[in-house]
Amino acid sequence: MMRRALPLLLxxxxxxxYPLLVSGSAVYQRLGALVLLSAIGASAWNLIxxxxxxxxxxxxxxxxxxxxxxxxxxxxxALPPIAGAPIGVxxxxxxAALIGVPTLRLSGHYFSMATIAVAELVRVLVTNWxxxxxxxxxxxxxxxxxxxxxxxxxxxxxxxIFLAVLAAILFITWRIEKSRMGFYLRAIKDSERAARSxxxxxxxxxxxxxxxxxxxxxxxxxxxAIMFGFIDPESGCGILISVKMxxxxxxxxxxxxxxxLVGALILVPLEEISNSLLGGKGAGLTFVVYGAIIVxxxxxxxxxxxxxxxxxxxxxxxxxxxxxxxxx
Amino acid sequence: MLLEAGQLTxxxxxxxxxxxxxxxxxxxxxxxxxxxxxxxxxxxxxxxTGDLRPTSGTVRFADRDVTRLAPEERARLGIARxxxxxxxxxxxxxxxxxxxxAFLRHHAAAAARDKALQVIGEVGLGGVAEASAKSLGTPxxxxxxxxxxxxxxxxxxxxxxxxxxxxxxxxxxxxxxxRQIHGRGITxxxxxxxxxxxxxxxxxxxxxxxxxxIARGTxxxxxxxxxxxxxxxxxxxxxxxxxxxx
Numbered sequence: 125m126m127r128r129a130l131p132l133l134l135x136x137x138x139x140x141x142y143p144l145l146v147s148g149s150a151v152y153q154r155l156g157a158l159v160l161l162s163a164i165g166a167s168a169w170n171l172i173x174x175x176x177x178x179x180x181x182x183x184x185x186x187x188x189x190x191x192x193x194x195x196x197x198x199x200x201x202a203l204p205p206i207a208g209a210p211i212g213v214x215x216x217x218x219x220a221a222l223i224g225v226p227t228l229r230l231s232g233h234y235f236s237m238a239t240i241a242v243a244e245l246v247r248v249l250v251t252n253w254x255x256x257x258x259x260x261x262x263x264x265x266x267x268x269x270x271x272x273x274x275x276x277x278x279x280x281x282x283x284x285i286f287l288a289v290l291a292a293i294l295f296i297t298w299r300i301e302k303s304r305m306g307f308y309l310r311a312i313k314d315s316e317r318a319a320r321s322x323x324x325x326x327x328x329x330x331x332x333x334x335x336x337x338x339x340x341x342x343x344x345x346x347x348x349a350i351m352f353g354f355i356d357p358e359s360g361c362g363i364l365i366s367v368k369m370x371x372x373x374x375x376x377x378x379x380x381x382x383x384x385l386v387g388a389l390i391l392v393p394l395e396e397i398s399n400s401l402l403g404g405k406g407a408g409l410t411f412v413v414y415g416a417i418i419v420x421x422x423x424x425x426x427x428x429x430x431x432x433x434x435x436x437x438x439x440x441x442x443x444x445x446x447x448x449x450x451x452x
Numbered sequence: 453m454l455l456e457a458g459q460l461t462x463x464x465x466x467x468x469x470x471x472x473x474x475x476x477x478x479x480x481x482x483x484x485x486x487x488x489x490x491x492x493x494x495x496x497x498x499x500x501t502g503d504l505r506p507t508s509g510t511v512r513f514a515d516r517d518v519t520r521l522a523p524e525e526r527a528r529l530g531i532a533r534x535x536x537x538x539x540x541x542x543x544x545x546x547x548x549x550x551x552x553x554a555f556l557r558h559h560a561a562a563a564a565r566d567k568a569l570q571v572i573g574e575v576g577l578g579g580v581a582e583a584s585a586k587s588l589g590t591p592x593x594x595x596x597x598x599x600x601x602x603x604x605x606x607x608x609x610x611x612x613x614x615x616x617x618x619x620x621x622x623x624x625x626x627x628x629x630x631r632q633i634h635g636r637g638i639t640x641x642x643x644x645x646x647x648x649x650x651x652x653x654x655x656x657x658x659x660x661x662x663x664x665x666i667a668r669g670t671x672x673x674x675x676x677x678x679x680x681x682x683x684x685x686x687x688x689x690x691x692x693x694x695x696x697x698x
Contacts, residue, residue, distance in 0.1 A: 322601070
């Protein structure tokens with residue numbers, strides 16, 4: 125425990141001081157906020173995709189629920205965007221319950237495919253839904269009416285809001301990891317059949333993890349909408365949103381507490397650099413880069429980067445006669 | 453009667469893997485299920501545990517109809533099992549594997565850990581509690597599955613070929629372990645290929661052949677039964693055994 129406490133304290137201190145260390149550069153402050161925001165989404169995904177091994181590729185639905193709820197509340201009822209966030213969380217949990225009951229029965233790749241299908245369906249639905257701005261999307265308040273609008277020119281306030289939310293999510297995840305639910309989720313990931321034979325109500329636990337993951341992903345969506353002040357079908361419910369969460373978690377270490385954060389620390393700066401180098405022309409290339417990363421993870425890092433340090437590295441080729449693993 | 457299958461049939465399409473089988477397991481006994489390959493033992497076994505839902509017939513446990521209950525609900529009532537091909541939780545340590553079983557009756561992590569460590573000691577895995585489950589060989593995995601099942605504090609434990617793939621010395625050690633488990637008052641149902649195991653452990657034996665029960669009795673009775681010999685060896689050899697030119 126002590127061996128882990130020191131690096132943790134140092135990282136925590138560094139995270140708190142980071143905006144001051146780069147106080148001269150608005151670009152780096154913004155980058156820090158973006159890393160944390162991505163880490164929030166990927167950590168939320170990690171609960172169902174990493175710990176329970178149910179690889180959702182449709183979390184954009186929940187992200188979109190949070191993002192749209194925040195800005196629709198403003199556009200339709202002139203509420204501060206943050207007021208819509210709880211509604212987005214509730215909607216996301218409800219959607220998760222509705223699609224989780226039939227789809228979580230599916231195993232492995234079939235679950236992943238079902239989640240993609242649902243997410244694409246929702247994206248098309250939102251694109252044709254005028255109340256939510258249709259294909260044009262909706263904007264938040266152009267200038268802050270009150271401080272409640274959480275509209276700042278500097279990225280530093282966002283940085284600290286995101287840091288607090290990420291800390292809360294990691295704390296929740298850590299508590300789950302140490303509890304019966306955490307053990308059960310890992311057991312379900314390894315062998316659902318064996319888990320059920322030992323009294324694990326696999327269907328129920330997967331659903332709980334899915335709903336919790338969905339609610340927290342909606343928080344990430346709402347925070348995104350608050351910071352950027354604009355959401356459209358692609359940035360709210362596009363498949364890239366889902367894929368990014370998955371890749372970040374898998375790169376850092378799916379099913380590990382700090383895995384998604386490590387993934388975000390690597391991928392978000394990479395993405396910002398490639399965007400600034402390629403400008404607007406790089407949109408299609410992003411998919412190519414993500415595809416390449418997926419190949420590298422699957423081949424060389426099936427347990428993620430963090431596993432290299434925790435000694436939980438799995439051989440790239442698993443011996444035969446074990447159940448197929450669904451991670452990444 | 454602790455566990456009872458009544459007129460159980462499990463059909464896959466037109467093929468009846470289990471055909472109208474009625475078997476009762478008495479509290480405190482060791483019941484052996486034997487039969488040649490493809491006799492329907494494992495299918496029958498999976499109907500008892502809830503992994504398969506029978507086409508017709510009933511499964512009763514402790515005076516309760518459990519035919520429609522899921523495996524996890526049966527586990528909660530006190531039915532535990534092992535798997536023919538071990539399904540250990542590969543990413544976990546031996547201790548964590550057993551804790552999954554212990555969590556059924558002990559919801560706090562510390563209590564589950566204590567229970568798991570106790571069971572690990574009892575089955576002789578104390579030296580490897582912290583080791584990764586995937587570092588274990590076949591005997592270790594079979595033992596781990598038994599430990600995991602015991603940690604769920606079952607009333608009846610169903611062992612699906614728990615000795616398959618073990619060396620003679622390992623089999624003797626495993627037989628001792630099963631005796632010790634039975635000595636604690638746990639009812640046992642064992643599916644087994646190895647006659648030595650059945651003879652030294654089972655009080656009663658039910659013999660399956662082509663989905664049907666063909667004999668029951670003590671191990672010595674059934675090994676003398678002509679239908680049983682025929683099922684295992686075929687008609688010609690059976691005739692030779694029972695006196696040659698009759």
